[in-house]
Amino acid sequence: MSSTLQTLDRGLLALKIVSEHNEGISIAKLAEELEVHRTIAYRIVATLESHALLTRTQGGTLRLGAGITLLASRFEPQLHTVALPLLKTLAKATRATAFISLAQGEECMVTLVAEPEEGMLRVGYRVGSRHPLTQGAAGIAILAGRAPKEEDSPEVKQARADGYSLTRGQLQRGAVGVATHIPTTQSRSGMEACVGVVAMDDLDSERAIREVKISAIQLAELIGQ
Amino acid sequence: MSSTLQTLDRGLLALKIVSEHNEGISIAKLAEELEVHRTIAYRIVATLESHALLTRTQGGTLRLGAGITLLASRFEPQLHTVALPLLKTLAKATRATAFISLAQGEECMVTLVAEPEEGMLRVGYRVGSRHPLTQGAAGIAILAGRAPKEEDSPEVKQARADGYSLTRGQLQRGAVGVATHIPTTQSRSGMEACVGVVAMDDLDSERAIREVKISAIQLAELIGQ
DNA sequence: CAATAATTATCTATTATAGAAACAAAAAAT
DNA sequence: ATTTTTTGTTTCTATAATAGATAATTATTG
Numbered sequence: 364m365s366s367t368l369q370t371l372d373r374g375l376l377a378l379k380i381v382s383e384h385n386e387g388i389s390i391a392k393l394a395e396e397l398e399v400h401r402t403i404a405y406r407i408v409a410t411l412e413s414h415a416l417l418t419r420t421q422g423g424t425l426r427l428g429a430g431i432t433l434l435a436s437r438f439e440p441q442l443h444t445v446a447l448p449l450l451k452t453l454a455k456a457t458r459a460t461a462f463i464s465l466a467q468g469e470e471c472m473v474t475l476v477a478e479p480e481e482g483m484l485r486v487g488y489r490v491g492s493r494h495p496l497t498q499g500a501a502g503i504a505i506l507a508g509r510a511p512k513e514e515d516s517p518e519v520k521q522a523r524a525d526g527y528s529l530t531r532g533q534l535q536r537g538a539v540g541v542a543t544h545i546p547t548t549q550s551r552s553g554m555e556a557c558v559g560v561v562a563m564d565d566l567d568s569e570r571a572i573r574e575v576k577i578s579a580i581q582l583a584e585l586i587g588q
Numbered sequence: 589m590s591s592t593l594q595t596l597d598r599g600l601l602a603l604k605i606v607s608e609h610n611e612g613i614s615i616a617k618l619a620e621e622l623e624v625h626r627t628i629a630y631r632i633v634a635t636l637e638s639h640a641l642l643t644r645t646q647g648g649t650l651r652l653g654a655g656i657t658l659l660a661s662r663f664e665p666q667l668h669t670v671a672l673p674l675l676k677t678l679a680k681a682t683r684a685t686a687f688i689s690l691a692q693g694e695e696c697m698v699t700l701v702a703e704p705e706e707g708m709l710r711v712g713y714r715v716g717s718r719h720p721l722t723q724g725a726a727g728i729a730i731l732a733g734r735a736p737k738e739e740d741s742p743e744v745k746q747a748r749a750d751g752y753s754l755t756r757g758q759l760q761r762g763a764v765g766v767a768t769h770i771p772t773t774q775s776r777s778g779m780e781a782c783v784g785v786v787a788m789d790d791l792d793s794e795r796a797i798r799e800v801k802i803s804a805i806q807l808a809e810l811i812g813q
Numbered sequence: 814c815a816a817t818a819a820t821t822a823t824c825t826a827t828t829a830t831a832g833a834a835a836c837a838a839a840a841a842a843t
Numbered sequence: 844a845t846t847t848t849t850t851g852t853t854t855c856t857a858t859a860a861t862a863g864a865t866a867a868t869t870a871t872t873g
Contacts, residue, residue: 411600433778627862648820
């Protein structure tokens with residue numbers, strides 16, 4: 364039961380709240396959302412500001428600061444800049460929403476999404492959303508990319524054998540997901556990533572599997588080594 | 589004398605330290621660098637981890653987490669809302685395509701563009717396109733914004749002396765670029781940015797230089813501190 | 814299998830923080 | 844012009860949260 368620190372937690376929450384307000388947010392409102400006294404919000408802001416993670420515009424509204432880009436540039440720089448065009452292609456080819464997810468402890472997190480342009484309905488998959496590794500095509504694909512273990516679920520074993528995972532309705536009723544592990548990412552940085560698509564039940568899964576596999580190989584090559 | 593919060597400050601410092609270790613860092617070493625007891629480092633890590641800003645690889649070493657990309661993806665839109673109006677003004681005043689570029693390792697990347705409304709031909713400059721820092725007005729402007737080095741090219745030295753860089757045909761035949769470093773951004777946040785314009789050979793360069801310089805100052809104020 | 818390292822859990826003194834309150838200054842409304 | 848509201852600082856104190864130690868537990872490694 365590893366405990367967390369309240370003050371740090373609140374600060375990070377503040378960062379998140381500011382990030383969610385594109386138009387900026389006032390300190391008063393931030394305090395409200397954090398459910399803390401105004402004074403505290405000022406102190407939190409001052410601290411985040413001193414690390415350039417937050418700035419205040421003339422009007423006094425808060426916005427994310429440039430320090431974010433520095434952190435971001437140190438986080439696996441290639442992956443995202445390189446991957447977006449490829450994801451768009453994948454989305455078009457499969458007529459489904461394409462994504463990249465990263466392992467994060469026992470969860471996996473969606474970090475990049477490309478939606479298909481055509482099609483009446485499309486499945487939205489929000490960047491930043493997280494779910495357990497044991498659920499959904501993405502998580503299973505990541506587990507399948509790891510060394511085999513006793514306790515692997517049948518699905519994971521299957522995915523490891525097939526080179527892809529396919530799930531139906533695990534995260535959302537009526538949604539199908541196909542994903543596969545991106546090789547080589549792990550060895551270099553310890554990061555574990557997968558690429559895949561989600562769609563309604565009408566997904567052409569044969570094709571999706573093929574395309575997702577190709578994308579994974581291309582990504583691995585692009586990222587290098 | 590707006591005070592800061594120790595716990596939050598340490599947490600953010602931890603984030604920075606981890607970001608500086610490409611190969612990852614152990615908790616023990618992190619504690620050392622933070623000059624806190626190991627126990628505290630564990631709590632800091634747990635908190636950062638719960639926000640997906642940090643992960644631990646199999647080996648137990650710490651790395652930046654996927655949550656960074658989420659914040660980063662929200663930083664750019666916020667920068668844009670603030671900077672775009674200014675870029676539009678710049679584009680209009682110079683009748684050229686105005687841009688902001690950020691340093692990204694050894695390259696620089698275009699993150700925001702505003703095209704002039706009038707004029708027959710306009711130079712398109714694609715957001716996301718990258719080129720080496722050593723080439724083109726933008727890259728040279730960024731290098732000129734750094735502390736002087738022995739190995740600086742004559743162009744960089746010139747740009748540093750002049751307060752702007754002007755290149756012809758380096759990235760594209762027949763194109764002229766003028767750019768200047770946005771001051772004050774680097775020191776705290778680590779971000780290195782420049783603003784500039786590109787146009788065909790017919791650019792009124794005197795005017796462009798003047799306008800770009802003004803924009804840089806204004807942006808410095810907008811972006812923060 | 815010992816020995817070392819990594820991790821988690823428990824505990825208490827004390828410090829850092831929370832939160833209030835009071836105050837000044839600037840905006841907004843009257 | 845003068846209230847009223849909002850925004851930003853400062854000071855203060857109770858207390859809760861944190862720091863840091865110690866110890867117990869679990870992995871790793873030679």
